[in-house]
Amino acid sequence: MLLPAGxxxxxxxxxxxxxxxxxxxxxxxxxxxxxxxxxDARPDGVKVRPCPDPKHGDYQCAAxxxxxKEARKNPRELAAAVSAAYAALRAGSGEEGVEAGLQIEIAGxxxxxxxxxxxxxxxxxxxxxxxxxxxxxxxPRTVVVDFSSPNVAKPMHVGHIRSTALGDCLSRxxxxxxxxxxxxxxxxxxxxxxxxxxxxxxxxxHRDALERDPIxxxxxxxxxxxxxxxxxxxxxxxxxxxxxxxxxxxxxNLAIWREMIRLSQAQFDxxxxxxxVTFDHTLGESFYNPxxxxxxxxxxxxxxxxxxxxxxxxxxxxxxxxxxxPFLVHRxxxxxxxxxxxxxxxxxxxxxxxxxxxxxxxxxxxAPEEILYVVDDRQAPHFRKLFQIFRRWQPxxxxxxxxxxxxxxxxxxxxxxxxxxxxxxxxxxxxxxxEAVERARKLVDEKRPELPPETRGEIARIVGTGxxxxxxxxxxxxxxxxxxxxxxxxxxxxxxxxxQYQCTRARKVVADGGAVDIAALxxxxxxxxxxxxxxxxxxxxxxxxxxxxxxCRPNYLCNYLxxxxxxxxxxxxxxxxxxxxxxxxxxxxALCGFTARVLSHGLGLLGIESPELM
Ligand code: ARG
Numbered sequence: 001m002l003l004p005a006g007x008x009x010x011x012x013x014x015x016x017x018x019x020x021x022x023x024x025x026x027x028x029x030x031x032x033x034x035x036x037x038x039x040d041a042r043p044d045g046v047k048v049r050p051c052p053d054p055k056h057g058d059y060q061c062a063a064x065x066x067x068x069k070e071a072r073k074n075p076r077e078l079a080a081a082v083s084a085a086y087a088a089l090r091a092g093s094g095e096e097g098v099e100a101g102l103q104i105e106i107a108g109x110x111x112x113x114x115x116x117x118x119x120x121x122x123x124x125x126x127x128x129x130x131x132x133x134x135x136x137x138x139x140p141r142t143v144v145v146d147f148s149s150p151n152v153a154k155p156m157h158v159g160h161i162r163s164t165a166l167g168d169c170l171s172r173x174x175x176x177x178x179x180x181x182x183x184x185x186x187x188x189x190x191x192x193x194x195x196x197x198x199x200x201x202x203x204x205x206h207r208d209a210l211e212r213d214p215i216x217x218x219x220x221x222x223x224x225x226x227x228x229x230x231x232x233x234x235x236x237x238x239x240x241x242x243x244x245x246x247x248x249x250x251x252x253n254l255a256i257w258r259e260m261i262r263l264s265q266a267q268f269d270x271x272x273x274x275x276x277v278t279f280d281h282t283l284g285e286s287f288y289n290p291x292x293x294x295x296x297x298x299x300x301x302x303x304x305x306x307x308x309x310x311x312x313x314x315x316x317x318x319x320x321x322x323x324x325x326p327f328l329v330h331r332x333x334x335x336x337x338x339x340x341x342x343x344x345x346x347x348x349x350x351x352x353x354x355x356x357x358x359x360x361x362x363x364x365x366x367a368p369e370e371i372l373y374v375v376d377d378r379q380a381p382h383f384r385k386l387f388q389i390f391r392r393w394q395p396x397x398x399x400x401x402x403x404x405x406x407x408x409x410x411x412x413x414x415x416x417x418x419x420x421x422x423x424x425x426x427x428x429x430x431x432x433x434x435e436a437v438e439r440a441r442k443l444v445d446e447k448r449p450e451l452p453p454e455t456r457g458e459i460a461r462i463v464g465t466g467x468x469x470x471x472x473x474x475x476x477x478x479x480x481x482x483x484x485x486x487x488x489x490x491x492x493x494x495x496x497x498x499x500q501y502q503c504t505r506a507r508k509v510v511a512d513g514g515a516v517d518i519a520a521l522x523x524x525x526x527x528x529x530x531x532x533x534x535x536x537x538x539x540x541x542x543x544x545x546x547x548x549x550x551x552c553r554p555n556y557l558c559n560y561l562x563x564x565x566x567x568x569x570x571x572x573x574x575x576x577x578x579x580x581x582x583x584x585x586x587x588x589x590a591l592c593g594f595t596a597r598v599l600s601h602g603l604g605l606l607g608i609e610s611p612e613l614m
Contacts, residue, residue: 033085057113075110134542136178147374151188167374187284195243196225214263288357310345326384377407440464466608470496506596
């Protein structure tokens with residue numbers, strides 16, 4: 001799926017030399033130059049990044065200003081000395097590559113601006129194309145990604161798209177950069193709700209309804225018992241007893257519970273199949289049950305948790321300023337305790353207890369450098385407490401692992417309130433995807449009536465599903481966004497149908513143009529500004545993925561691809577491809593091919609397919 005048919009053959013790079021992108025090559029030499037001038041400087045902070053204003057150059061280094069301050073030197077003088085050292089090193093190395101025709105300028109208070117020659121830009125793009133325009137991470141990390149994690153016996157609803165799309169995209173990007181990624185779907189498959197569900201199952205189950213729509217039936221049972229429990233304390237007590245029996249391993253209750261999980265898992269699998277999402281593990285909360293008593297004992301024996309009103313809880317240790325302390329809340333003008341419960345007064349365990357056991361297991365089993373929890377922002381207080389408790393409980397393990405809550409906002413309707421159906425119910429994910437595909441189908445039917453119906457159906461599936469995901473990944477993840485069918489399915493603007501369309505257009509040109517001898521393009525000089533702008537943008541793909549991974553922000557990739565499509569459009573409008581004389585024709589055809597490849601690869605990392613035609 002990632003490398004579409006009809007693209008120019010990739011050039012053979014010598015496999016022993018990993019291709020570095022220009023910013024890395026410049027950076028390497030610049031660090032050497034800095035060390036020659038300032039032998040005590042720490043070179044890691046010396047970065048070469050795209051120039052914020054392309055008028056001033058292609059790449060820029062801003063680090064010398066800070067280094068000059070530290071070394072008490074005049075920044076512009078330092079920049080001049082470093083630039084001279086750079087030139088000498090470059091002359092001494094005897095190899096030119098991307099630096100052939102390189103211009104370095106000192107600007108403003110001490111910036112270094114780099115401008116590549118057009119031939120060198122092309123040459124760098126040809127090199128980069130052999131390695132998908134990205135660089136593998138110099139220090140690959142093991143990263144556990146906890147995402148999606150719906151609750152058993154409930155339908156997946158529109159809100160689940162967020163954790164699922166974000167987590168899947170981040171996992172794909174991290175993998176593409178060469179990190180070792182372990183995805184784990186932490187299903188809510190245990191907890192007090194099963195008491196009510198079991199009572200409901202035993203009293204009111206409709207077998208035929210269960211067969212028709214298992215999740216709807218389980219939901220009905222739960223709602224029924226929930227209402228019954230509110231009206232009648234005896235029913236609530238019965239639910240509690242069934243829960244205790246389940247926890248004690250009662251065979252009948254265990255069998256019912258397993259059946260509920262099986263039915264839910266089938267629903268989840270169908271949805272994940274439609275979304276193209278897979279997990280390495282689906283351990284679920286119940287997996288950690290045997291560990292929970294030990295977790296609480298250990299917390300108590302180390303003085304981290306203590307008894308409080310019959311329950312066991314963790315309180316503030318007052319090592320943090322009150323404002324940053326997750327175990328304190330400001331209430332009525334004073335700071336009050338906001339403890340995390342790890343055992344209830346009835347002996348049951350809490351969400352936090354399970355998450356502590358999970359954390360311990362993950363670190364012991366996979367030794368990750370990082371764990372990402374892709375969970376909505378409302379759970380931020382839970383994660384702040386969890387991470388704090390873990391630090392107090394297992395300081396050595398905590399020091400080796402970066403724990404990050406990757407939060408996100410809500411999906412809103414037109415009225416600015418959480419997105420609901422017209423009758424006020426939550427929107428089921430399955431129905432939402434159905435509607436997206438149906439609406440896409442109408443558009444495809446209108447635009448391409450000549451295509452066979454199966455082809456139109458396939459395009460509609462890809463476009464509709466992609467539109468839902470892209471709408472979700474495009475906003476800054478912490479902002480709420482307004483759900484809009486019209487916006488997400490528009491063929492213009494920053495949408496996935498637009499990107500998919502540009503991708504098929506570029507592929508079409510490539511298919512019409514025939515094979516290109518890429519090796520023959522070395523030494524060709526791109527002269528049109530639109531060609532040069534497109535080349536430069538192609539070289540920023542890898543850096544973009546690195547910032548997506550570093551900040552866990554897929555929106556950077558969306559915006560990069562949208563800009564790429566824009567550069568491509570401008571290029572395509574101002575530069576005829578198939579009618580151009582050689583070698584310009586080949587150069588332009590190659591540019592179409594590279595654009596198509598990066599667009600479809602990037603969409604693929606967003607978890608979005610690109611159709612063959614549209
Ligand atoms: N099942 C939880 C919910 O629906 C999300 C679990 C997130 N992951 C975790 N390790 N707590 O709210």
